[in-house]
Amino acid sequence: MDQSPPPRPELVPNPAVRRLSLYLRQLEAFKRKDRRTISSKQLGESLGLTDAQVRKDFAYFGQFGHPGIGYRVEDLIAQVKRILGTDKIWNVMLVGAGNLGRALLAYRGFEQKGFKMTAVFDADPSKVGKKHGPFVIQAMSDLPATVQKQNIRLAIIAVPADNAQDVADQLVTAGVRGLLNFAPVSITVPGDVALNAVDLAVQLEQLSFQVSLSSISQV
Amino acid sequence: MDQSPPPRPELVPNPAVRRLSLYLRQLEAFKRKDRRTISSKQLGESLGLTDAQVRKDFAYFGQFGHPGIGYRVEDLIAQVKRILGTDKIWNVMLVGAGNLGRALLAYRGFEQKGFKMTAVFDADPSKVGKKHGPFVIQAMSDLPATVQKQNIRLAIIAVPADNAQDVADQLVTAGVRGLLNFAPVSITVPGDVALNAVDLAVQLEQLSFQVSLSSISQV
Known part of the structure; x- marks a missing residue:
């Protein structure tokens, strides 16, 4: 026993x-x-x-x-x-259809691990309505209805730094419960919302710190 | 004083x-x-x-x-x-010109922070020699000479999981001192080489764990 x-x-x-x-x-x-x-x-x-x-x-x-x-x-x-909760498929929404956002859409690693991108949003009116692969880029005003309809709990933020907090607030208000932030800025969320941040340049900065250090100590 | x-x-x-x-x-x-x-x-x-x-x-x-x-x-x-060592520009090399690699090439956040992509490699002969933006995708056999010529200390790995360790070994042998690994697998490097890993699906898994948990505790 x-x-x-x-x-x-x-x-x-x-x-x-x-x-x-x-x-x-x-x-x-x-x-x-x-x-x-x-x-x-x-x-x-x-x-x-x-x-x-x-x-x-x-x-x-x-x-x-x-x-x-x-x-x-x-x-x-x-x-x-x-x-981990990945024995089922999660519908995931992407906000930001710039270069990084489009790469994340194409990244096959997410779906293999149980995360299915189901909707893409952008604040830029010139992008809204454009097709990208199987997706039609939607306006931010569609966001709350899509969260409800697709039962979205997770979202990826890939917008410029200055828009990230506003996008996060809109996602939380719409009912999203977990945010993955790629914008190079710190954002805040209520205590019952999960937040993870990926700042790609920070990752390189951490390496440059370590590599600089080992060059100094070898002098 | x-x-x-x-x-x-x-x-x-x-x-x-x-x-x-x-x-x-x-x-x-x-x-x-x-x-x-x-x-x-x-x-x-x-x-x-x-x-x-x-x-x-x-x-x-x-x-x-x-x-x-x-x-x-x-x-x-x-x-x-x-x-952090970012008061100067670092030349950075990318290995893997798939979807993610190409997005990383286009990601403007790196150069803003002092990291300049200067060379791109891929093991796929059908990609080698193709142009991608300002880059010509190079063969892996060119890697050691390019590391020397461009004085490369940092590299990004964006290859499939099964090739990541082999690519890391080649980079370390060529003299690269810091690796940023995007392949969804753990790799090992000698103690004098810096390694950071970004597994994009892991970031979502951590969120799905937290979101699942808070749903359970609300039942």
Whole structure:
């Protein structure tokens, strides 16, 4: 019998949730190589983590390992997807049909992971009504009705910095519950709305800091 | 006289370095609004941080504030850029000219922040030699010579998951010192090479976890 206390997913630290995504990537890679089972040690080693860390991360959500066998790869993939909420398809809306927005529309990685782009909006009247692949770019005034009709909970913001907060406010008001912000600016949302930010230039700045540093220390 | 010990940038925790990028974004926003000076409290509030955190983060690198004035916005922008290594232009190479790679080429945010895309590579012979905007897509065999000629230290990987480690190895061997990986897979690099990963689907997974959770707790 399982003697551990019931899992409390709401108490899981953010880094553990991020590692769930990494575990899922690695498990899918193992599955592509026809691996049926894997130990916490093997899964950990593939990501530079200890087996204790792997077991601790999964223990937040339940008991998934089998004594003497380890984890069944296919079962664990299904469990992690269920935990992350990607065992179903999410309809996702994009605001901003500039270069980056159009690339995100074309990025096949989203749909493979359970995220289906279903609507695209832009504030620029010259873009509204234009077709882009299977999408017709919609006016911002259509946003609330589309959120309702398509039951949208997640949206991607790919607009210029100065418009990002206003777009975020409109999305939240319309009922969107999670925002992925690509605009190079900090935005704020109410406490019951999830927010993640991807600033592509920040990623390069962090590298340039580290590379500059190692050049200095080698002098 | 400054009584504090000399700054030791190599001891700065990663979150503080990430905050430097956020400070820079906010300072640039204040500058666009013609603000000349700003206090640590005002800068902190704009990012949801305490003034103590702001002062502590900058103290790793020196003394930038002025008693009774606060920080001079333009000076502090220059200092943060110098710390991040973005007071000069970095030549950056892209490997992978698929949809995402092409969007990254078109993304104007990089050059605004000091990162200039100077070369594009793809392993697909049908793409090599094709023009994309100002770029001619080059063969992977040209990579080492281009790294030398253009003095490339930073590269972006936007190839399929199964090729990412091989591409990373080739870049490191050629002398690249910082990698930004967009492939949805974990890669490993030697200890003296900086690595940052952007998995766009992971960002949405983290949101779907949080949004699923808040739906559950509202039941």
